[in-house]
Amino acid sequence: MSTKDTIDIGVLGYRFMGRAHSNALARLPMFFPEAPKTVRHTLIGRDEEALTEAAEQFGFANTTTDWNEAIEKVDILYNLGPNHIHPEPSIAAVEADTHVFCEKPMAPTLKQAKEMREAAADSNALAGCAFNYRFVPALQYAKELIDDGELGEIHHFRGRYLQDWLVDPDAPWSWRNSRELAGSGALGDLGAHTLDLAQFLVGNVERVSGHLQTFVDERPVPDEDDTRPVTVDDAYSAQAELEGGVMGTFEASRFATGHKNDHTIEIHGSEGSLKFSLERMNELKILRGDDRGYETVLVTDESDPYIDHWWPPGHVISWEHIFVHENYEFLTAIREGKEFSPSFEDAYQVQCVLDAIHQSSKQNQWIKLDDIIR
């Protein structure tokens, strides 16, 4: 990164995640004026026409179909493409000392994730993984409570992530149904979020037993008179032992009829308990000390994480705000030469658990993480 005042950003991917991060960058100056100034420099993609249109809408000055070219020019590469696009450009970027902010899960395979992690370790660039839910104010607040010992010794972590967009057997095939392109299904797409929150809030998984299931074996290809096989899981469950003897249970599904984006976390400790639901993300249910029941706390007070940047108490924020927080932290870490979590190292930990769950499901037995992380 040069000594200039602003940070030039190249974004690979211009669909859902491209839009979410571009919006976050655009909003920083008004709400986080102390954040580093950024330039939406180059938008990277394959379809030139769609790319040009997206660049205009998202506020990018340039476009390119060659991510190598972009890596040369920008200070940070946002790698927001499908999972199989994560490894190669991310590695190229950190090798060029260009910072990388990569979407989750890290990579389709553990081998690729390991290469990414090693490349990042050998680089002067900062490499972050966009596990955005760490930056929900209610979950930052939960983290504070746990770290302050308000919940005592933790006994249980329970996380599940429910969606229903594949329950219709005629829902179309996409890259998300392909083991080659995505690595896994509900496990990597949804479960990775839950596993990252577990390590963020409670600690690392030490051993795990997994269960993957595919309910529909093939799906129609859009605009083709054909089907393609579904080679990933439609749903997974896992049970685990985490650091310190914490029992963990995990589950995600794309077949949970009626649930759109229902990510819930529940934690029980010797002194208290917590409950969180993404669809009511401004709330945290907290039980502590002499409480007789859960307090439903609206985490929108001025003293709550990030809230002083936004609106008065009770004026709720939303999913997209999480990306603003995440970008603020990543950009600030770059400016100040500090660590950023979740790093590629953190993301690799998650990837090891994803892999262990996958292996466990195939082998019908528990897997120790020590046998995977090397």
Added chain:
Amino acid sequence: MSTKDTIDIGVLGYRFMGRAHSNALARLPMFFPEAPKTVRHTLIGRDEEALTEAAEQFGFANTTTDWNEAIEKVDILYNLGPNHIHPEPSIAAVEADTHVFCEKPMAPTLKQAKEMREAAADSNALAGCAFNYRFVPALQYAKELIDDGELGEIHHFRGRYLQDWLVDPDAPWSWRNSRELAGSGALGDLGAHTLDLAQFLVGNVERVSGHLQTFVDERPVPDEDDTRPVTVDDAYSAQAELEGGVMGTFEASRFATGHKNDHTIEIHGSEGSLKFSLERMNELKILRGDDRGYETVLVTDESDPYIDHWWPPGHVISWEHIFVHENYEFLTAIREGKEFSPSFEDAYQVQCVLDAIHQSSKQNQWIKLDDIIR
């Protein structure tokens, strides 16, 4: 307004509402690309230093302390100051055929509101009042259900708006505690929203009985060793008959300990019922036809009002998004030369009910709206 491509906007007020509308204007291009293009032209205020700083943060090219000057230069005046600032600049603007978007409630007194309404009626400019909650997707959806007859004949409308920021007797005095500057307290600040939703969703108030109460009579003035009298209500309740014999009950308080921004609406008709709560604004509880209980609907599907502009199902939006919708509609109405609701006429209706509640509370008897609206 000139024949140029963009709409120049002048904003009077740079605090809470100034920020909310500036943000809305800034976000339109990325999410509502079909909206008219706007220029944040001039920010208007009294304190030059604060004004300059705010202009930079909110993206305004110019500042002025003279709203008359701004009215000459811009296409729309956003009047976002305290209530007592609403009448004079709004009237000046529409007299100059400059469009006006004025915050609620319309004015401190009914007399002033009437002058504003008449000035707007005599002008070619569009005059809108920023009752933003009409533009919550869940409430737009509620409106559709009611208009489609899904609830049958309406029997009950129940609205309440609870906050607690004055429950501490040492909470400081502000213009919101002054009858001269604000017109009324919880009634005009919070109740005006509820009354507007009643007329939007169900129909006009025909007669009303009100109850105003002030729990704390004087409050300390910040940075002064003195107190000033509280000359407005800390809480109000009202019961009403609306068009078609609908029973209405209304309530708001700044003394509802534990409630931050809790605006709830409940409607019962012969065929169904609805419940809405602002603190869970992505949800609408709906009971219809053969339903045995309320369905908790997450109003975030692509087919829901405005949602196709934002994120996938289950990725919730927030309070500030309402302002984007509101600005989109107002700006579109201007470009297309159409009506906009809530208009000054709609806002005047609300003002008449506010006044009737006030009179009723003093006279201890019901007031007919026909005796007020002339």
Added chain:
Amino acid sequence: MSTKDTIDIGVLGYRFMGRAHSNALARLPMFFPEAPKTVRHTLIGRDEEALTEAAEQFGFANTTTDWNEAIEKVDILYNLGPNHIHPEPSIAAVEADTHVFCEKPMAPTLKQAKEMREAAADSNALAGCAFNYRFVPALQYAKELIDDGELGEIHHFRGRYLQDWLVDPDAPWSWRNSRELAGSGALGDLGAHTLDLAQFLVGNVERVSGHLQTFVDERPVPDEDDTRPVTVDDAYSAQAELEGGVMGTFEASRFATGHKNDHTIEIHGSEGSLKFSLERMNELKILRGDDRGYETVLVTDESDPYIDHWWPPGHVISWEHIFVHENYEFLTAIREGKEFSPSFEDAYQVQCVLDAIHQSSKQNQWIKLDDIIR
């Protein structure tokens, strides 16, 4: 009452309330062994056949169609008939020094209620009114919290009672639709409960403004080819000032589509707030001191009111249990020669407010209770 060991009970009415109280009496020995022993002595009604069948099912030794006869023989008369049956037998009983436990509301008219209250005052018998909801553990617990000052100075009391059994215009006419037989509609049937809870939890109503409405003017008579006029309210609302400047809002309806027995109470004080809903009667939502949100407390701990007589924590109790508590308290008061609340005096207070709401609705103005209670 004789000096014998058991209390002989005569019950007038063998339908809904007859069953609820008979069940309560039958359950006392197993769960409240310290309660006075009772004998279900005589069941009183008009239809001999139905009466005989009910007596067998409810465990009564005798039946009679003459309540005067029963009053001679029993120690307590439970007056559980329709409202217009309340005055005469109740007065006859207390005049014979037979204790009376009378269902609510006290009487169709204020004049009758006054006579009942005076007869009770002149008698050695105990006269109680069966406002059962005072005996919900969660509400007893609420009362303790308020009396202990945990909520500070009370500012708001909000109560509403929603049902929907008349929303169908073809729902049949019954005595509950007749001013002569019932006194009023939703007001006396449902509102009386809410008003009693207000005086129990917070204090007496000092002035009130009411609004009564009848949505359907006549209803079909069962088994007749005819309709009869509805001469009572289908719904009411009221706003009030209670002792100490508490603002009260009240509402009940038989037209609240989808609500079966939805009685909710909400209270805000300077230091805390409470919420209760009858349909989740084992729960109390409590906010106190430094709480940031309501705690959802399951009021089923051994230390909670009455719970040590029932089941372990979390093993919920129900609507009918309230009657056991109520009977326990009334019978114990008789044995110990103590006062019982709600007394006829308490019930008369409620009747005065019912009357004031009625008058207020007709006169379109506030009524002071001092002008009614004499």
Added chain:
Amino acid sequence: MSTKDTIDIGVLGYRFMGRAHSNALARLPMFFPEAPKTVRHTLIGRDEEALTEAAEQFGFANTTTDWNEAIEKVDILYNLGPNHIHPEPSIAAVEADTHVFCEKPMAPTLKQAKEMREAAADSNALAGCAFNYRFVPALQYAKELIDDGELGEIHHFRGRYLQDWLVDPDAPWSWRNSRELAGSGALGDLGAHTLDLAQFLVGNVERVSGHLQTFVDERPVPDEDDTRPVTVDDAYSAQAELEGGVMGTFEASRFATGHKNDHTIEIHGSEGSLKFSLERMNELKILRGDDRGYETVLVTDESDPYIDHWWPPGHVISWEHIFVHENYEFLTAIREGKEFSPSFEDAYQVQCVLDAIHQSSKQNQWIKLDDIIR
């Protein structure tokens, strides 16, 4: 059983379950008059003094400390003692053609359960296991919906049962902490309920992977200056494949701080979903067909299972009512010579899964039920 009109019942155990079933028997005549008439004949226990007192309170004519003697005299033996007391008297009873109603879980060990099941199969007596939650109206209603295909093909069953009475390390040791006396801990005590509901609502477990954990290894013995080892699980989790490829996840804990008796069931099918929580046992959350969210249904309508025997809509019932339903069904099956579910065969299925979870946790691998059930 003799040809006499009434059924004589002997009850072994006079604490929690003894009270719950005695109450159920006492309540049947008033609310289920069509039920067989029963006599609370003999109460069986070891402590004569406590036994005599309990017999009086629960309405038993006789007591004995010899269950063999009772088996000779009564028509049904209710076996409500601690788990290790289940096998011997139950087997003796069915061998004497005395019907048995045995509490859950069936037995401490699979071997014992197998002997019980075989004895029952060889007998003319009816042998039922008291998995009471099948008789919650909301769950009976859920069963109807599933059987009618309203949820389509089932994909997910999720059950968890949370309590917190052992989270304090000084909570006293009891037979429930002993492998010898109880068989297992949270698994058999709480998990058995969930597993029975899974087989009732969805189908049998075909393979399972379990995880048991003990957080506190020894506990103080009441009234002794000593501790005893905890030889059972404080919490368990399991993941399973059920008939038809349904994914199941199960969990229970005695360490879930703040949860008293929180048993929840969630089911997702191709056409709909259900949610149930025991602490709100009158409610069922249902999503079907074109529903956009869960309907919160109060299962208290006259047409709902068992409700016509109780109270009007919205007048909620409770935990103890479940025992009345269960006893009604068991007694009716005896009178009519019909099957009763849950039978010893059903209970044996549950016991096999309990055993499989236990083995799986020790062996760190999945267990197929076919390898256990023989």
